[in-house]
Amino acid sequence: MDLGIQNKVALVAASSSGLGKAAALQLSREGAKLAICARNEEKLSKTRENIAAETGGVVQTYTADVTQQVQVNRMVADIVSNLGSIDILICNAGGPPPGFVDDFTPDDYRSAVELNLMSTISLCYEAIPHMKKNRWGRIVCVTSVSAKQPIPNLILSNTARAGVLGFAKSLSEQVASYGITVNSVCPGYTKTERVEGLAQSYIDSGKGTQEDFYKTIEASIPMKRLGTTEEFAHTVAFLASEGAGYITGVALQIDGGYIKSLF
Ligand SMILES: NC(=O)c1ccc[n+]([C@@H]2O[C@H](COP(=O)([O-])OP(=O)(O)OC[C@H]3O[C@@H](n4cnc5c(N)ncnc54)[C@H](OP(=O)(O)O)[C@@H]3O)[C@@H](O)[C@H]2O)c1
Known part of the structure; x- marks a missing residue:
């Protein structure tokens, strides 16, 4: 199936390993020009080499911490200057530490919100003006099954990620008329x-x-x-595709049936 994203510019945040790396690789296989980011430059360069060796596509690295607004701003400006635009944005970051309510203080929640919610908000605010200009955009926010069905020992994740679903759903309505879709994916254990x-x-x-x-x-x-990272990546690539242009505001589970609720 041709996803119709040949030469689209895709920024996959937090993508030197795991889910982000798998999504980046899949988008590159589909012909997107790729910008990948993470904090550790060496690991990021290796990932760039791996992806470029397999796909032969354009893969640029940006060393950035997505919790730092200034670094996000600079990264997006550099991508637009180097690759021309941002058409596809995959919002992703690391995960907060596991633990129960008694393991944490309010400051730990602030850090988790910065890591998972505020990073998503910063990335979207920076990328959306470019998508609006082109009247085309695909945003996929990586959350977790914990956003829909809290996991007892992941209280920080449960809290911050529910906020991402609320933001993504609200945003989806407000940018839909520009041809921009905003969806979330909720991976289970991968x-x-x-x-x-x-x-x-x-x-x-x-x-x-x-x-x-x-x-x-x-x-x-x-x-x-x-789950496998490939299964995750195929789902993200589909949501980023031309053909998924009428899907917006959904929070899609990729979880082998883990979530018990109807919605
Ligand atoms: N794997 C699962 O089963 C699963 C399930 C549900 C949800 N999730 C969530 O999905 C996200 C990705 O998980 P994963 O399993 O792929 O994790 P992972 O294998 O640990 O990879 C995390 C990636 O994010 C980068 N990263 C972390 N913090 C960053 C930051 N502040 N700024 C920029 N890059 C950052 C890391 O590189 P650097 O350290 O070099 O920055 C690395 O490339 C996490 O939020 C995780 O909690 C995962």
């Missing part, structure tokens, strides 16, 4: 470094072994397995 980190904190807290961690998770998923 095998990345982030999940390996959650496994480590499970082991460190004495709850059991790595095998116990994965068994517990798999038992909670109707498909009885974790």
Whole structure:
């Protein structure tokens, strides 16, 4: 299927590994000109080499922390100056640490909101004027199943990501007339470094072994397995496609059936 995004400019935030990297690779396979970003320059360069070696496409790196407004502003300005525009924006960042209510102070919530909600808002505010000018845009916000069905030991994630769904839905209505779609994806457990980190904190807290961690998770998923980064990436690429132009304001689960509710 031709996604119709050949030569569109795509910024995938937080994309030197995991879900962001997989989404970036898929968009590059579909012919998009890619801007990838993360904080660690060395890892980001390796990712650029990997993607460019596979697809032969344009892949530019931008070392930036998406929680820093000034760095986001500079990155978007540089992308527009180097690649001409931003047509596709994938909002993504790292995840806040796991824990329960007693593990955190209000400052921890402020950091989580900066990481997941404010970074999304900053990226959208910077990219949207360029999309409006072209009367075409695709925004996909990476959240989590925790935004729809809170996960007990992820109280920071549950809190910040629900805000992203509220922002994305509101924004979708206000930019729709410019041909810009705004959707969220809610991945369930997908095998990345982030999940390996959650496994480590499970082991460190004495709850059991790595095998116990994965068994517990798999038992909670109707498909009885974790998702793959490829499955995640195909969904994001579809939402970024020309053909998905009438889908906006949705929060789509990619979770093997994990979420129990109807909506
Ligand atoms: N994997 C899952 O099962 C799953 C499920 C639901 C939701 N999520 C969420 O999806 C997001 C991505 O998860 P993942 O599993 O792909 O994580 P990951 O494998 O740890 O990758 C995170 C990526 O984000 C970059 N990053 C982190 N903080 C950043 C920042 N402040 N500014 C710019 N780049 C930043 C990292 O590079 P640097 O460290 O070099 O910056 C890295 O490239 C997270 O928010 C996670 O909580 C993941």
